[in-house]
Every structure is written in C-alpha cells, then in structure tokens.
Amino acid sequence: xxLRDTLVQAAKAVKTQPLRSGLIVLAMSIGxxxxxxxxxxxxxxxxxxxxxxxxxxxxxxxxxxxxxxxxGGHPPxxxxxxxxxxxxxxxxxxxxRHIAAMAPVAVGSxxxxxxxxxxxxxxxxxxxALLRVRHLSVEQGxxxxxxxxxxxxxxxxxxxxxxxxxxxxxPAIGQWLRINDRRFRVIGVLAAEGQSIxxxxxxxxIVPVAAxxxxxxxxxxxxxxxxxxxxxxxxxxxxxxxxLIQMRxxxxxxxxxxxxxxxxxxxxxxxxxxxxxxxxxxxxxLTVAGVLVMNVMLVSVSQRTAEIGLLKALGATRNQxxxxxxxxxxxxxxxxxxxxxxxxxxxxxxxAWAYPEFPVSLPxxxxxxxxxxxxxxxxxxxxxxxxxxxKLDPVNALSxx
Amino acid sequence: MFWQDSAKxxxxxxxxxKQRSLLTALGLIIGIAAVVILTSIGRGVHHFVLGExxxxxxxLIAVYPGKTTTFGLSGATxxxxxxxxxxxxxxxxxxEQIEAVVPVVQxxxxxxxxxRQRRTTILGVGPAVPQVWKIDLEIGRFLPDDSFNSPxxxxxxxxxxxxxxxxxxxxxxxxxxxxxxxxxxxxxMQTKGQILGFDLDDTVYIPAGKALELFDRQGVMEIxxxxxxxxxxxxxxxxxxxxxxxxxxxxxxxxxxxNQMLEKMDSVLNVLTMxxxxxxxxxxxxxxxxxxxxxxxxxxxRVTEIGLLRAIGADKSxxxxxxxxxxxxxxxxxxxxxLVLGIALVVxxxxxxxxxxxxxxxxxxxxxFFVSVFIGIATGVVPAIKAxxxxxxxxLRAE
Numbered sequence: 088x089x090l091r092d093t094l095v096q097a098a099k100a101v102k103t104q105p106l107r108s109g110l111i112v113l114a115m116s117i118g119x120x121x122x123x124x125x126x127x128x129x130x131x132x133x134x135x136x137x138x139x140x141x142x143x144x145x146x147x148x149x150x151x152x153x154x155x156x157x158x159g160g161h162p163p164x165x166x167x168x169x170x171x172x173x174x175x176x177x178x179x180x181x182x183x184r185h186i187a188a189m190a191p192v193a194v195g196s197x198x199x200x201x202x203x204x205x206x207x208x209x210x211x212x213x214x215x216a217l218l219r220v221r222h223l224s225v226e227q228g229x230x231x232x233x234x235x236x237x238x239x240x241x242x243x244x245x246x247x248x249x250x251x252x253x254x255x256x257x258p259a260i261g262q263w264l265r266i267n268d269r270r271f272r273v274i275g276v277l278a279a280e281g282q283s284i285x286x287x288x289x290x291x292x293i294v295p296v297a298a299x300x301x302x303x304x305x306x307x308x309x310x311x312x313x314x315x316x317x318x319x320x321x322x323x324x325x326x327x328x329x330x331l332i333q334m335r336x337x338x339x340x341x342x343x344x345x346x347x348x349x350x351x352x353x354x355x356x357x358x359x360x361x362x363x364x365x366x367x368x369x370x371x372x373l374t375v376a377g378v379l380v381m382n383v384m385l386v387s388v389s390q391r392t393a394e395i396g397l398l399k400a401l402g403a404t405r406n407q408x409x410x411x412x413x414x415x416x417x418x419x420x421x422x423x424x425x426x427x428x429x430x431x432x433x434x435x436x437x438x439a440w441a442y443p444e445f446p447v448s449l450p451x452x453x454x455x456x457x458x459x460x461x462x463x464x465x466x467x468x469x470x471x472x473x474x475x476x477x478k479l480d481p482v483n484a485l486s487x488x
Numbered sequence: 489m490f491w492q493d494s495a496k497x498x499x500x501x502x503x504x505x506k507q508r509s510l511l512t513a514l515g516l517i518i519g520i521a522a523v524v525i526l527t528s529i530g531r532g533v534h535h536f537v538l539g540e541x542x543x544x545x546x547x548l549i550a551v552y553p554g555k556t557t558t559f560g561l562s563g564a565t566x567x568x569x570x571x572x573x574x575x576x577x578x579x580x581x582x583x584e585q586i587e588a589v590v591p592v593v594q595x596x597x598x599x600x601x602x603x604r605q606r607r608t609t610i611l612g613v614g615p616a617v618p619q620v621w622k623i624d625l626e627i628g629r630f631l632p633d634d635s636f637n638s639p640x641x642x643x644x645x646x647x648x649x650x651x652x653x654x655x656x657x658x659x660x661x662x663x664x665x666x667x668x669x670x671x672x673x674x675x676x677m678q679t680k681g682q683i684l685g686f687d688l689d690d691t692v693y694i695p696a697g698k699a700l701e702l703f704d705r706q707g708v709m710e711i712x713x714x715x716x717x718x719x720x721x722x723x724x725x726x727x728x729x730x731x732x733x734x735x736x737x738x739x740x741x742x743x744x745x746x747n748q749m750l751e752k753m754d755s756v757l758n759v760l761t762m763x764x765x766x767x768x769x770x771x772x773x774x775x776x777x778x779x780x781x782x783x784x785x786x787x788x789x790r791v792t793e794i795g796l797l798r799a800i801g802a803d804k805s806x807x808x809x810x811x812x813x814x815x816x817x818x819x820x821x822x823x824x825x826x827l828v829l830g831i832a833l834v835v836x837x838x839x840x841x842x843x844x845x846x847x848x849x850x851x852x853x854x855x856x857f858f859v860s861v862f863i864g865i866a867t868g869v870v871p872a873i874k875a876x877x878x879x880x881x882x883x884l885r886a887e
Contacts, residue, residue: 106784107716107784107785110777110780110784111781114774114777114778117770117773117774118770121770125767152596154596167702168595168597169597169598169666169667169668169703171704193567195567195568196553196554196567196569197570198569198570198740199567207554207555207740214774230679245811262684265568268569300568303567303568303569304706306704330621339598341607365767368522368526368767368768368770369770371518371519371522371770371771372519372770372773374771374775375518375771377513378511378518379774379777379781380777381511382508382511382515382778382781382782383781383785385507385508385509385511386782386785393660444857457677485784
C-alpha cells in the first residue's frame with residue numbers, strides 16, 4: 088500500500104462516520120481554540136505592560152532617596168529620609184558624562200483653582216528634561232521652558248482631565264491657575280496619555296521643580312529620573328551616580344537606584360509565567376480531547392474487525408494496518424487543529440473589535456505550537472487503538488470473533 | 489418498565505463496554521478534577537489574602553491627607569499644602585466611638601547600635617499601635633503614653649531589628665541612634681512576618697513627633713483609627729469627617745475603611761475564582777462532547793436491540809429514558825470520579841506543598857457535580873431522542 092492509498096483509505100473511513108468524526112473534530116478544536124485565545128490574551132497582556140514600561144523611556148535610571156538593607160524587600164518607594172535628595176544633588180549629577188538627560192521630580196498634592204472651579208490634584212515639579220525622559224507629548228502650547236534648575240518661574244503645564252474640568256470650553260493657554268496660594272500661567276496642555284503606569288498624567292499639573300518645592304516648603308526630591316544614551320552607559324552611570332551622591336552625603340550610601348531593565352524584566356517574567364499557567368490549564372482540555380480520540384478509535388477498531396481481517400488476508404502487513412489507523416487519527420486531529428485555530432482567530436478578531444484599545448495578537452509560534460500539540464495528542468492517543476487493530480489475528484478477525 | 493429495571497438496564501449496558509465507558513468517564517473526570525483543583529487554589533488564595541488584610545483587625549479606618557479622585561498613590565502622602573497634624577489625631581481620639589488612633593509617619597534611615605548599623609524602615613507612630621494594629625510585645629513595653637507634643641525619645645524594635653542590632657544580648661534600656669537623634673529601647677515586638685510585602689519585623693517604631701523632626705516633615709502620612717465594636721462604620725466615618733472639616737474648614741482628606749477594602753478585595757478575588765473555574769470548564773466542555781459522541785455511537789450500534797425492545801412493547805418514552813439514563817449515569821460516575829481525584833490531589837498538595845494556599849471550595853464542589861449530571865442530560869437528550877424515534881420494523885431489519 089502506498090502512502091496515498093493509506094490516506095485515501097483513512098479519509099474514506101472518516102467520511103463514512105460523519106457525525107462521529109465531526110464530534111471528534113469539534114472536541115479537538117475547542118481545545119485548540121482555547122489554547123490559542125488564552126495564549127494570545129496572556130502574551131498580549133505581557134506585551135502591553137512591557138510596552139507601557141518602555142514608554143517611560145529607554146535606558147532609564149530612577150534614583151530614590153533612602154535604602155533598605157534587606158535584599159529582596161521592596162525599595163523605599165515613598166517615605167522620608169533624614170538626608171534628602173536635594174536639587175543640588177540633582178544638579179551635581181549633570182557632571183556625569185554618561186547622562187543624556189536628567190529630570191528631578193518632586194510630588195505633592197494641593198488644591199488648584201481657576202475662576203470659580205476648584206479641585207484637589209497631584210502636582211509634579213520637574214524641569215524641561217521630563218518631556219524627553221518620560222516621552223511626553225504636548226498637545227497645545229509648550230512644555231516647561233529650558234531654564235536653570237532652581238528657577239521658580241510661575242508657569243505650569245496641565246493634563247487633559249484638568250483642562251477639561253477647569254477650563255471646560257475656554258482656551259486654557261495663557262490663563263492663570265491658582266495652586267494653593269500661588270498663581271501659575273498655563274503654558275501647555277499634555278496630550279492624552281491614558282493611564283500610564285505609576286502616574287496618571289491626565290490629572291496632573293506640572294510646574295518648575297523649584298516652584299513645587301517652594302509650594303510644599305520642602306527640600307527633598309521624590310526621585311530623580313536619568314536617561315542614558317546606551318545600555319553600557321547605563322551601567323557606568325549607575326555606579327557613578329551612586330559614588331557621587333555618596334560623596335555629597337558625607338560618605339553615606341543612602342540612595343536606591345532602580346534600572347528600568349530590572350523592572351521590565353520582573354514584569355516580563357511574572358506575566359510570562361502567568362501565560363504559561365493559563366495555557367497549561369487550557370491544554371488539559373486537549374488531553375480530554377485525546378482521550379476522546381482514543382475512545383472513538385477503539386470503538387471503530389472493534390466495529391471494523393472484519394474489514395481489518397480482510398485487509399490482512401489480502402496481504403496487508405501489521406505496519407500497514409497500523410499506518411492506516413494512525414493516519415485516521417492524524418486526519419481527525421489535523422482537521423480539529425485547523426478548525427480550532429480558525430475559531431481561535433475568529434475569537435481574537437471579535438475581541439479586537441470589542442476592545443480596540445487592548446491589542447490582542449497571537450504570536451505565530453503559539454499558533455504553530457497549538458496545532459502541533461493537537462496533532463501530537465491525536466497521534467499519541469491513536470497509537471493504542473491502531474496497535475490493537477494491527478495485532479488482530481486475520482482468521483479470527485474475518486470470522487468476527 | 490419500572491425505574492429499577494431501567495437503571496439496571498442502563499448500568500448493564502455501561503458495564504458491558506467497560507473500556508469505552510471508562511474512557512468516556514475519564515474525559516469528564518479530568519475536567520471535573522481540573523475545576524475542583526483550580527477553584528480550591530482560587531479559594532485558598534482568597535482566604536490567604538483576606539487573612540493578611542484582617543491581621544490588623546476590621547474595625548479600622550485610615551485617614552489620608554489630600555483629596556484626589558484618582559485611585560493609586562496620592563501625591564498628598566508625600567507632600568501636601570494641607571497636612572494632617574498630630575493635633576488632628578489627638579482630636580479624633582476624643583470622638584466617643586473611637587477607641588484609639590495611631591498617626592503614622594514612615595521613612596527610611598540609618599540605625600546604629602554600638603558598632604552595628606542597619607538601614608531600615610522607621611515608623612513614627614503613637615502609643616496605641618499594639619491595640620490598633622494587633623501586634624503584641626515580646627519583651628518590654630511599647631512607646632509610653634506621652635502627650636503628642638513632647639514625646640520622649642523611646643524606640644521599640646521589630647524582632648528582626650533586634651537580632652540585627654543586638655544579637656542575643658538584652659536590648660532593653662540600650663541606646664540606639666537614628667539619624668542624629670538618640671533613642672532608648674523600650675521594647676521588642678513579636679515576630680509578625682511580612683504583611684503584603686511589608687516587613688514589620690525589620691522596622692523601628694518611634695514616636696510620631698520625633699519622626700516628624702527626624703524627617704523634617706510638617707504632617708503625618710496617615711492616621712489609623714480603631715473604632716469600638718458597638719459603633720457602626722458609617723457613623724464613625726461621619727463623625728471623623730465632621731470633626732476634621734470643623735478643624736480644617738474643608739474636606740481635604742480621604743477616608744478608607746478596612747471594610748471597604750475588604751469588600752473590594754473580596755469581589756476581586758471572587759472574580760478570580762470564577763475565572764479559573766471557567767478555565768477548567770473548557771475541559772468539561774470537551775468531555776461533554778465525548779459523552780455525546782459515545783452515546784450516539786451506542787445508539788447506532790444497538791439499533792437491533794432497540795427494535796426488539798419496541799417490538800415487545802416498550803414505548804418511545806421508555807427507550808428515551810433508557811438512553812438518557814445511561815448518559816446521566818455515565819456522567820455522574822465521571823463527576824464522582826473527578827471529585828474524588830480532585831479532592832485527593834488538593835489534599836496531597838496541601839500536605840506536600842504547604843506554601844500553596846489551597847482550600848476546598850464546597851459550593852464549587854457541589855456545582856461541579858451537578859454540572860456533570862447536567863452534561864449527561866444535555867448530551868444524552870439528542871441520541872436518546874434518536875433512539876426513541878427509530879421505526880421498530882426498520883430497526884429490527886437493520887442488521
């Protein structure tokens with residue numbers, strides 16, 4: 088028997104039992120579709136978060152005041168230290184060669200008002216460099232001007248939500264905005280950012296850092312963001328920043344430096360593991376489908392005993408009979424895998440249509456993997472019935488005993 | 489036919505195809521076991537997280553400075569032009585339903601004792617911490633009940649800090665240095681472990697007033713309020729609001745009660761459990777297709793048998809019942825098998841991996857079983873109708 092004959096025979100066997108074959112294909116396709124959709128969801132979530140982090144800027148170093156000695160514990164993300172990171176510290180960092188841009192950040196909350204409208208919101212103090220470091224874009228007007236780090240110029244840039252709430256229909260640019268007891272001229276409106284990780288820029292007012300510190304009567308920076316030109320410069324900059332601050336802080340190493348890589352890496356790992364778990368759970372359904380394939384093939388072997396006997400009597404070898412049944416299983420699971428992949432893609436298209444802001448896409452490898460796993464499942468669970476068929480004694484089989 | 493006969497009949501046809509029935513049930517067993525295991529993990533995580541949260545007790549309301557609508561880190565925790573003061577805390581303590589208040593200032597500083605140093609978390613708090621946060625002392629006592637404004641320089645160590653700074657020597661009465669100030673150790677807290685990633689053992693507690701000086705801050709970051717168990721949370725919240733608005737002139741603070749947090753957590757975690765249950769159900773769906781397949785095979789195999797039954801007087805509904813009964817029996821067996829397997833695996837996991845929080849979720853167990861019976865009914869109906877509608881004459885002639 089040639090390969091073609093084997094396949095034709097198998098296909099005919101599949102065709103004679105359309106309902107049964109259809110159900111196996113359905114079961115297999117449910118499993119494959121589930122694996123496809125869940126992998127795509129998990130992977131897209133991972134991609135989304137990683138992109139969000141990368142949108143914060145490339146080669147970013149974050150310098151925080153304070154340091155915990157316990158390794159593994161989380162860094163002092165907020166809280167106070169006896170020795171502050173000051174504006175002078177930040178200014179001194181500019182001497183380091185490996186730094187492309189440096190933005191000091193002070194954060195606080197205060198009531199803001201324009202006209203008769205008032206609300207409380209977060210105020211961020213920073214410099215012109217923030218635009219570059221955080222990859223912000225300005226929709227109207229301009230960002231904070233490039234001026235000395237300690238300039239208290241009374242200007243501010245506001246987020247989208249603030250603009251809508253305080254200046255509803257009026258143009259915001261050029262208006263005065265009162266922040267607590269000081270007045271700032273609105274010179275820019277940020278483009279909508281959506282919820283970026285950490286800070287919602289839409290509900291933020293950005294003022295020059297020195298003005299923010301005066302506003303809050305504080306000398307301490309919340310953190311310093313540093314952009315370095317390359318990966319290798321990032322390592323060097325990290326060491327030099329630590330050294331410089333230690334020197335300025337009378338020999339005390341009291342800052343924490345977080346690299347963006349490490350944060351992204353951690354999230355990447357966590358979300359990757361999550362995707363694997365979810366996929367694994369969905370893959371259990373493939374096993375169930377495999378059991379079904381085995382079951383139905385066993386039934387079909389016992390029903391087709393006479394046929395097998397005849398084949399053998401005509402001189403078919405064990406291997407040929409084995410091949411015949413295996414290719415039937417393979418055909419079924421192949422069809423199931425393809426149908427499942429199509430259903431999965433359909434599901435993803437529907438998801439993409441329903442949630443346009445969350446991009447879902449199935450990586451090609453996952454698609455191929457799901458199809459291959461389905462095929463392998465079918466074959467593995469097809470082996471037992473096929474062997475049973477191959478082992479049948481031709482005389483007994485012909486007499487249907 | 490009596491129902492006992494029907495049951496016997498169905499049972500016999502299942503037993504006569506042992507391998508086939510076993511494999512069909514196996515499909516369901518895997519599915520049900522998956523649901524059982526996944527929901528147990530979901531429920532376990534649920535309990536674990538809620539347990540972590542309620543360690544501090546449930547009669548807590550936290551007051552934060554600043555009023556922002558966005559969820560997440562309010563800038564007011566770091567700086568604000570309208571700080572919450574220690575006097576605010578003292579004033580809240582005067583409200584009738586309130587048992588105790590703890591102002592909180594958190595920071596990070598170098599702590600020195602003799603030759604040893606450690607950089608760690610400093611919590612500036614009030615004397616009521618053991619009562620409000622439900623942490624007991626190992627030795628000594630907590631910060632003395634000084635007035636808020638002239639606190640004495642006492643410090644209380646977390647258990648890990650004690651080990652790091654004093655080893656096995658007695659720390660009581662010893663002097664430690666935090667920043668530029670000197671403190672006398674008054675007590676050591678019992679080990680509490682990590683709570684939501686925050687290590688309370690690696691902490692030094694000092695009076696809030698001292699912490700404000702140390703960190704050169706104007707206001708506290710948070711005031712935790714413990715209310716009496718007779719009072720209702722809403723009343724207490726209203727009283728706190730009234731008092732603070734009276735003092736500040738406007739509502740420039742945010743209240744978050746432990747109950748609100750718990751409710752939010754609870755609903756999030758329930759969704760989680762439901763989501764994993766749904767994931768497990770995919771294999772149940774596949775398993776049910778298996779029952780459908782096998783039942784339709786059974787009908788086509790036993791056409792003659794059905795014809796004979798009809799010929800000797802069995803009516804349509806009897807045939808229908810027979811086949812439906814077989815499907816239900818098969819799936820119920822699968823359901824029981826799945827429950828047993830799932831429970832066994834969960835118990836084993838609990839024994840061998842104690843770090844993994846698992847807890848059998850009773851309602852989900854029951855649900856899984858009923859789903860399996862339902863699957864039997866749903867997938868048995870079509871083949872059973874097919875069997876019942878067979879023409880007896882043609883069925884007898886089929887072979």
